[in-house]
Amino acid sequence: MEFDLVIKNGRIVDGTGNPWFRADIGISNGRIAKIGQVEERQGYEVINTDGLIVAPGFIDMHAHDDLIFFDDPFNKPKLYQGVTTVVCGNCGISPAPVNRRTLDILKSYISILSKKVGFEWITYGDYLRKLEDMGSLGTNFAGLVGHGTLRIAVMGMEARDPSREELEEMKSLLAKSLEDGAFGMSTGLIYPPGCYSKTEEIIELSKVVSKYGGYYATHMRNESYAVLESIAEAIRIGKEARAPVEISHLKVTGKPNWGKAPEMLRLIERAREEGIDVTADAYPYTAGSTYLASILPPWAHEGGEKKLKEICKDPKTRAKLREFIEKRDDWENFVKQASWDGIIIAYSPSHPDFEGKSVAEIAKLLRKDPFDVVFDIIAEDGLKAMMIEFVMNENDVERIISHPYVMIGTDGLDVGVGKPHPRAYGTFPRVLKVFVKEKGLITLEEAIRKMTSLPAQKLKLQDRGLIKEGFWADIVVFNPKLVSDEAAYKEPRRKPKGIKYVIVNGVVEIEDGELTGKRGGRVLRRASS
Ligand SMILES: [Zn+2]
Numbered sequence: 001m002e003f004d005l006v007i008k009n010g011r012i013v014d015g016t017g018n019p020w021f022r023a024d025i026g027i028s029n030g031r032i033a034k035i036g037q038v039e040e041r042q043g044y045e046v047i048n049t050d051g052l053i054v055a056p057g058f059i060d061m062h063a064h065d066d067l068i069f070f071d072d073p074f075n076k077p078k079l080y081q082g083v084t085t086v087v088c089g090n091c092g093i094s095p096a097p098v099n100r101r102t103l104d105i106l107k108s109y110i111s112i113l114s115k116k117v118g119f120e121w122i123t124y125g126d127y128l129r130k131l132e133d134m135g136s137l138g139t140n141f142a143g144l145v146g147h148g149t150l151r152i153a154v155m156g157m158e159a160r161d162p163s164r165e166e167l168e169e170m171k172s173l174l175a176k177s178l179e180d181g182a183f184g185m186s187t188g189l190i191y192p193p194g195c196y197s198k199t200e201e202i203i204e205l206s207k208v209v210s211k212y213g214g215y216y217a218t219h220m221r222n223e224s225y226a227v228l229e230s231i232a233e234a235i236r237i238g239k240e241a242r243a244p245v246e247i248s249h250l251k252v253t254g255k256p257n258w259g260k261a262p263e264m265l266r267l268i269e270r271a272r273e274e275g276i277d278v279t280a281d282a283y284p285y286t287a288g289s290t291y292l293a294s295i296l297p298p299w300a301h302e303g304g305e306k307k308l309k310e311i312c313k314d315p316k317t318r319a320k321l322r323e324f325i326e327k328r329d330d331w332e333n334f335v336k337q338a339s340w341d342g343i344i345i346a347y348s349p350s351h352p353d354f355e356g357k358s359v360a361e362i363a364k365l366l367r368k369d370p371f372d373v374v375f376d377i378i379a380e381d382g383l384k385a386m387m388i389e390f391v392m393n394e395n396d397v398e399r400i401i402s403h404p405y406v407m408i409g410t411d412g413l414d415v416g417v418g419k420p421h422p423r424a425y426g427t428f429p430r431v432l433k434v435f436v437k438e439k440g441l442i443t444l445e446e447a448i449r450k451m452t453s454l455p456a457q458k459l460k461l462q463d464r465g466l467i468k469e470g471f472w473a474d475i476v477v478f479n480p481k482l483v484s485d486e487a488a489y490k491e492p493r494r495k496p497k498g499i500k501y502v503i504v505n506g507v508v509e510i511e512d513g514e515l516t517g518k519r520g521g522r523v524l525r526r527a528s529s
Contacts, residue, residue, distance in 0.1 A: 003028050005045045005506060006038050010054030010477065014467040015452035017445050025054065027473040030506035030520070035469055045508070047501055049477050053444070056452040056465055057084025057474030057504065058428050061281040062217075062248050062409025064088060066095050066143065067114030069131055074138030074509070074519060077414050080495045081428040082476035084504045085464065085524070087409070087455070089144035090248055091219040092188025095119070096127035097145070097173050099153035106152045108305040108383050109191075112291070112347075115415050125180030128523050137521035139504060140474070142459055144217055145177040147187040147205060148194045159196040159302045167204060174208050181525025183459055184214030186248070189221040189230075190294065190332040192301035199233055206241030214526060215244040215458060224254040224337050224391075225329060231264055235271040235278055246458060249288070249411050250280035250400050253391035254337035261396035265403050272405070279458060281409035282400045284430045286392040287489070288411070289346055289421035292385035293378050295334045297324050305382045312379040322371045334389050340370040342390035344489070347418025350380035356419045356490065388421050388489065401431065402441045407454045414493065422492040426485030429496035433484045444480060460527055477501035 003026040011020040012035070026034035040046050063086035065075055078086055088094070093110055098119055111117055121127040124145060131141060150170045155162055162170065174185060187202060188194045206216045216237060220230035231247065238245035247268070252260045271278045293301070293308060300311055300321060311317045325335050334343065341360035348354050354362050354377070363370040377385050400406055408431055412424030428451060435441045442450075456465025463471045476499065483498030495513070502510035507520025 001026065001028070001034060003033060003038065003044050005047070005473070005503070005508065006040060007047045007049060007054055007475065007477065008038070008040070009051060010049040011051055012467050013053055013055045013445050013448045015056040015448055015465055017449040019445055020053065025467065025475070027506045030473055032467065032469055032471050032473050035467065047477065047508070052477050052500060053480050054467065054475060054477050055448045056467055057476050057502065058082045058408070058451040059085045059087065059455040059459070059465060060410050061087050061246070061407045061455040061458070062090050062283070062411045064090060064113055064411070064413045065141070067110070067117055068413065068415065069134055069137050069141070070118065071115050071415060073134050074515060076138065076515070077412065077424045078410070079138045079502055079509055080425065080499060082478060082499045082502055083139055083428060084474035084476070084502065084521070085140040085142060087142045087144065087183070087459065089146055089182070090186045090217060092146045092148035092186055092191055092194040094143060094146035094149045094186070096121055096124045097149065097153055097177055098122050102152050102156045105157050105304050106149060109148070112384060112386065113413065113415065115417070123180060124177035124182055128181055128525070131523050136507070136519035137523070138509060138519050139521045140524050141521065142183050142524045144184050144186040145174055145182045147185055147197070147202065148191060150174055150205070151193045151197065155193070157193050157302060157304050159193070159299070161198060162201060167201065170205060171208050174205055175212070178209065178212040178214055178526065182214065183526045184216055185209045186217040186219070188219040190219065192298060195221070195298045199237065202237050203240045206237050206243040210241050210243035212526070213460065215246055216241065217246040217248050219248045222332055223251055224257050224332060227252050227257060227260060227264060228267060231267045235267065235276055238271070238276045238278055244277040244458065245279070247278065247280035249409065250282045250406060251288070251392050252396050253288070258393040258396060261399040265399065268405060279405045279407065279454070280400070281407045282397070283409060283411050283423045283427050284397060284401055284435060285421070285423055286394055286397055287388050287390045287421065288392070289386060289388045291383055292345070292374060292387040293383055294332070295325065295343070295374060295387075296321060296378070297328070297331055309379050309382050312375040318371070318375050321375070334391070337391045338389040344388040345377070345385070346388045346420055347384065347386040348377050348381050349384055349417070351377060352418070386418060386420070398435070398439070398441055401435055407450045407458070419489075420492050422485070422487035422489055425487035425493060426496060429483050429499065430485035432480070437480070461524070462527060473503055473506040475501070475503040
């Protein structure tokens with residue numbers, strides 16, 4: 001047998017959760033051709049691992065890298081972590097399908113995902129082909145269709161139920177996108193326009209997802225006071241639509257709700273006992289990150305971005321917004337959950353000097369009311385302003401990350417502006433360092449399973465996510481003693497340590513922790529079932 005690449009003397013953690021074993025790997029035509037003893041021969045590219053861990057490349061189950069490849073074809077922040085596949089289109093927003101009539105609305109909600117957004121596509125298939133026109137990508141790409149994107153295409157930002165015709169139109173756009181290769185549909189039920197939709201609408205659409213063998217991913221309606229009800233809603237959707245469910249970035253936010261993780265996980269376990277396929281993903285941090293404008297109630301978003309900016313300028317509406325945020329608890333109220341010192345400005349084009357500072361700090365510096373600080377920023381920056389919000393408790397994060405049905409997703413993105421959440425650079429190494437090595441909450445083999453075969457199973461990828469003969473050679477080689485996330489809130493762009501080689505479809509993209517300049521990643525399409 002001839003090989004293009006040989007990985008010698010590795011401790012193989014194969015992604016099944018089984019204990020490591022020692023073997024060589026022979027790679028040919030991008031696939032794992034042999035696991036066992038492989039002789040070095042002339043003409044073979046050889047990686048000598050000296051007993052380092054050799055694992056399947058990590059699958060980032062929750063990414064927002066939908067447009068990043070147009071800025072950075074390598075998708076470097078992910079690649080440096082050992083990620084070889086990213087799953088995009090999450091939280092209800094994907095760049096396709098597009099309706100030219102409402103494209104401006106879609107653009108305003110998705111523009112934070114890229115510095116230069118070109119929308120030279122209409123259908124989901126067009127969009128995938130545009131990605132392919134880039135040539136090979138740094139990581140493989142898998143995508144979901146955003147429910148928000150479907151809704152914007154059919155009914156703009158209108159805060160009402162769809163008519164029967166409109167629902168049918170959404171269903172047919174969704175079906176077409178699934179035929180084009182999308183892996184399922186995602187919702188963002190706190191964001192407009194997802195927050196305007198009722199459960200029944202999502203069930204109807206998820207039936208289409210089910211028909212095509214895809215899955216339903218959800219940023220739930222509420223992750224704080226109504227987190228249990230929101231999990232129940234996700235489960236109901238899965239049950240009635242007969243669709244597998246993935247709960248995105250599973251968490252519980254706001255101090256009064258801390259400690260609910262065991263109960264949340266029990267709900268998922270019980271659903272599974274009943275035969276409903278529910279799993280989840282999570283990132284290993286106590287802070288999240290999203291639009292700063294998410295601190296405003298859903299009604300503030302009804303008129304789109306332009307209106308939003310106007311609302312934030314007008315003193316009368318400011319007073320109304322303030323009262324709503326201070327008094328009402330029956331919505332995803334970030335200000336209440338994080339408080340002003342827990343809300344950090346991650347990006348503000350109009351006020352770069354605010355980046356990295358909390359709203360409380362800025363208010364003190366400027367001798368201004370914190371509400372006025374954020375209203376001023378949103379009035380200038382609209383949906384471009386980003387925040388990092390400290391809303392979680394370490395104990396809950398530990399319980400969730402350690403649970404066997406929970407996989408790993410970064411939810412991270414760096415478009416090169418501001419001070420983004422460090423999860424974009426640190427998620428996977430952080431799980432290995434903190435949860436495996438320091439806290440001993442899960443074994444190395446279990447952590448790798450959560451990062452590889454578990455997401456591959458959800459995506460129905462038949463030949464990725466394991467070190468197995470015949471599978472694509474998506475491989476990461478790392479030093480389990482040195483592996484470490486270096487990215488922190490103050491310095492979010494630091495590369496992790498200990499990730500030595502990253503191989504995508506047999507192409508060595510990272511060698512000794514540095515880019516080789518070669519790319520092997522592809523656009524993946526849902527296997528038809
Ligand atoms: Zn989300």
